[in-house]
Amino acid sequence: MAARMTTPIAAIILAAGKGTRMKSDLHKVLHPIAGRPMLMHLMDSVDALAPAKKVVIVGDRAEQLEAALAGSAELAVQQPQLGTGHAVRQAEAALAGFDGNVLILYGDVPFVRTATMRAMVERLDADDAPAAVVLAFEPDDPLQYGRVITDGDRVVKMVEHKDANEAERAVRLCNSGLMAAKARDLFALLARVTDDNAAKEFYLVDIVNIANADGRHCAVTHAEPAEVGGINSRAELAAADAQWQAFRREEAMADGATLKAPETVWFSWDTQLGRDVTVEPNVVFGPGVTVADGATIRAFSHIEGASIGPGCEVGPFARLRPGAVLEEKAKVGNFVEVKKAVLGKGAKANHLSYIGDASVGAGANIGAGTITCNYDGYFKYRTEIGENAFIGSNSALVAPVKIGRDAIVAAGSAVTIDVADGELRLVRGEQLVKPGWADRFHDAMRKKKAGK
Structure with a gap:
């Protein structure tokens, strides 16, 4: 018919x-x-x-x-x-x-x-x-x-x-x-x-x-x-947003996501969650976020314009900005910010780091306090980190710079020149030792404070 x-x-x-x-x-x-x-x-x-x-x-x-x-x-x-x-x-x-x-x-x-x-x-x-x-x-x-x-x-x-x-x-x-x-x-x-x-x-x-x-x-x-509720005031706007959020949370859980404290999770209009995703309390999703199956988003994370792969872990207290891509089982930990950067399969940035305008190879480890220095006040530059590279804590990678496969950057290094595959790069000032200097300094300052 x-x-x-x-x-x-x-x-x-x-x-x-x-x-x-x-x-x-x-x-x-x-x-x-x-x-x-x-x-x-x-x-x-x-x-x-x-x-x-x-x-x-x-x-x-x-x-x-x-x-x-x-x-x-x-x-x-x-x-x-x-x-x-x-x-x-x-x-x-x-x-x-x-x-x-x-x-x-x-x-x-x-x-x-x-x-x-x-x-x-x-x-x-x-x-x-x-x-x-x-x-x-x-x-x-x-x-x-x-x-x-x-x-x-x-x-x-x-x-x-x-x-x-x-x-x-x-x-x-x-x-x-x-x-x-x-x-x-x-x-x-x-x-x-x-x-x-x-x-x-x-x-x-x-x-x-x-x-x-x-x-x-x-x-x-x-x-x-x-x-059919109309919106004419800020209060009605807030109520409408809350109404939308309540519906979206129910929908997310019906589709197979776990929300530990649903009323504290805030979605954007286009947020996409896979199955068996776990979202802990106080997470905010801005526009343009996709989260693949089995990922975990820990508490107090803010995510916008990011793609999170299967089995990844984000947070707590992480910030993913537009252009952040986490491939399978990558991990971004507490107080880590990622912007316009790709973390390869199994790569980790666990603590207190900024990864911007960068690519991080599979299995690489970014130590606590590491930053990519991507901006000189006029232009942005990229940092490329090879597979299985190890970046020691409190390192500054001054872009544009490449860190090779299996390379090691020692803790506290400021790297301005490319590091070859398998190379160790250590960039530190000379460490001076002055025996007794601190004791003499403290004695002098105490006497000065006492007016002697």
């Missing part, structure tokens, strides 16, 4: 608000959740529907949204801002000639699932052909939300809280603000919306009441409250 043809989808995302409660120079919908702008979380869910068109309604700080979207969606300007219905009308020109389903979403409501969006457009395509589909939810506290008055799954009336009577305010089913409608219906209905209300704004929800008055009907679908 041939697959049923699907109706093309367009998405209109409202993001024109000033976001004054954020008290920020950054546009509200660009504030990050798990290291990624909230708007981009929503756009990912939209993109999973393969929409034919995406239109973002912009107003304040439009240039920031234009830069963030980088051509991935069309922009339409709402100026002045006269309500949600007025905002959606600004997409009419961008959708000229489009004959399909339109989803209306909000840039500050980032957690709407693709499945929820799909359910909305499927209900719109049902045989009874509703004029619009409203996404509703039942919060613990209805607060100031608009109400959805229904009969079964048909919407009898939509009313804003400020315009509702007491009986209507007693209804617990609330309007999320998200809707779906056929393009040909949407803009025809919006053209008939007026600002005859307490706020003197053009409400999007009025298209439902107008359709009902025409003898048509509208339908409702449902979402969980956590899915």
